[in-house]
Amino acid sequence: MPGDPLLHLLGEELYYSVPDLVEELKAKYGLNKPLYEQYLIYLVNLLHFNWGCSFHYMQPVFDIIVLRLKWTLFLLVPSVLLGSAIGMFLGLIARWKSGSKLDIESALTLLFVYSMPHYWLAMLSLLIFAFHLKLFPLGGVYHSGLEGFSKLADILWHMCLPLAVLSFFNTSYKYLIVRNSVIHVLEEEFILTAMAKGLDDQTILFKHVLRIASLPLLTIVTLDFGFMVSGTLLVEVVFSWPGMGALIYDAITAKDYPVLQGCFLLVTLCVLVANFLADICYTILDPRVRME
Amino acid sequence: MNTGILSILGVLRRNRMAMAGSTILMFFVFIAVSAPFIAPYDPWKQDKPFLSPSIKHPLSTNDIGQDILSELIYGARVSLFIDLFAAAVSTIVGTLIGSVAGYFRGKLDEILMGITDVFLLIPRLPLMIILAAYLGPSVWNIVFVIGVLWWSSTARVVRSRVLQVRETGFVEACKALGASDTYILFRHVIPHSSHVIFAKFILNTARAMLAEAGLSFLGLGDPVQKSWGTMLHYAFSRDGFINNMWWYLPPGICIALSVLGFAPIGYGMERKVAMLRSY
Secondary structure, X not given: OOOOHHHHHHOHHHHHHOHHHHXXXXXXXXXXXXXXXXXXXXXXXXXXXXXXXXXXOOOEHHHHHHHHHHHHHHHHHHXXXXXXXXXXXXXXXHHHOOOOHHHHHHXXXXXXXXXXXXXXXXXHHHHHHHHHOOOOOOOOOOOOOOOHHHHHHHHHHHHHHXXXXXXXXXXXXXXXXXXXXXXXXXXXXXXXXXXXXXXXXXXXXXHHHHHHHHHHHHHHHHHHHHOHHHHHHHHHHHOOOOOHHHHHHHHHHOOOHHHHHHHHXXXXXXXXXXXXXXXXXXXXXXXXHOOO | OHHHHHHHHHHHHHOHHHHHHHHHHHHHHHHXXXXXXXXXXXXXXXXXXXXXXXXXXXXXXXXXXXXXXXXXXXXXXXXXXHHHHHHHHHHHXXXXXXXXXXXXXXXXXXXXXXXXXXXXXOOHHHHHXXXXXXXXXXHHHHHHHHHHHOOHHHHHHHHHHHHHHOOOHHHHHHHHOOOOHXXXXXXXXXXXXXXXXXXXXXXXXXXXXXXXXXXXXXXXXXXXXXXXXXXXXXXXXXXXXXXXHHHHHHHHHHXXXXXXXXXXXXXXXXXXXXXXXXX
């Protein structure tokens, strides 16, 4: 990774044979100024939404990131929502019938899924469904030359496999969390009260248990959006999905520092915002933490 | 030390899942230790490429004709080695930070826990990739990268345990006898938190396994050491993944199984710790 981006830009031959050109480029990118000055320029530029220019793509970093972020969110939002919903539902039902066949089997299967490297699961699904069965494309987002509705359909078709892998993985993770928190909720006395009142299982489960058990889940779902890059990075690489993860990976191989800096800034902002949102949602769902 | 080992044994006796997990792990450790004796070939020796599975090569050969079964067996060594060392580093860092913060309290506690919170929230995978790319490919660098980025939850858990231990009578008695803080910390407080630390260590190994496999999968692993993640990397990047399913199916299963082996022991121990606490 350490290395001169100019070397990457010019190629070794030019870099070593024409020192004037190197100096000229250094002046152009402001690399001949002292470090603190470069940093100050960077900070001032940030405030003007000028996140620098990529050495590799020759485009403003901000534009590249926005474009890639769109694709990541397109994959991430449905997978998190779908995974959380299925995981929560399964976790609730399984724990309610604790010790039943459903409980044990779903716990073992989903624990195994959770232990798998999910890019490996992605490779497997790619091989089976895309290569052998030819049901889905091998990678990318859409075929060129399509417009309007058929383009959208093509994108959705390309999205199926990565979405399925991510949702499956998400389900296993959320399931394990919900299952764990339901254990504690079921021991609470208000559940006993609800049973003594003669409420049926469904009401207890979905009205009383769910509300408390979903609290830790909520934090994790909001954090998922903060950690989106880590969540989808390896799967994006496998499916050559042009999202943030693939962008970071390419930026590292191309020594594209401005893009990396930009990505990190964005990811950090996302984590902070997600944390803040989690806190707000908490006060809405759990009156006990509401501030006076 | 002893309480840690005893609590592992106690968990294993009572918990069938943990028992199954440790059996899997023993199996992998056995394979890793006896690799030179049970591997049919040197994993670097080349035969014909892309041979289909046969008695000579039970899991076929890869693109440059290396025996995949032998690669897998030697890969257990590299993977488990990186895994255990990385988990040890992260557990030691986490324990030191957590116990110092919990024992001394005050400003120091606030500063250390502030740093821990930052590390808890950092998106680890991108940072790990950048660090690994920056430091260059080597086994020790991967150990270092995983170790310094995954200690935060250990620090939190150890701190909350140390907060309990420091209020006990014998710590007060030690202070009254004039024992120094370092002596109390290392001789009494940390040993009394050892079951928490051991549980965290085991969970850290499960995580380190996945982290190492992910880094190696991206091609950031040590090119002269073959781990399971490295095998997946080559299988994916050289399209073996379409030519030869025996190339990438076994390493993935091995990674999943060993993570599955560590997790129930760790969770079993954590549950036991939680039970002890409620008394």
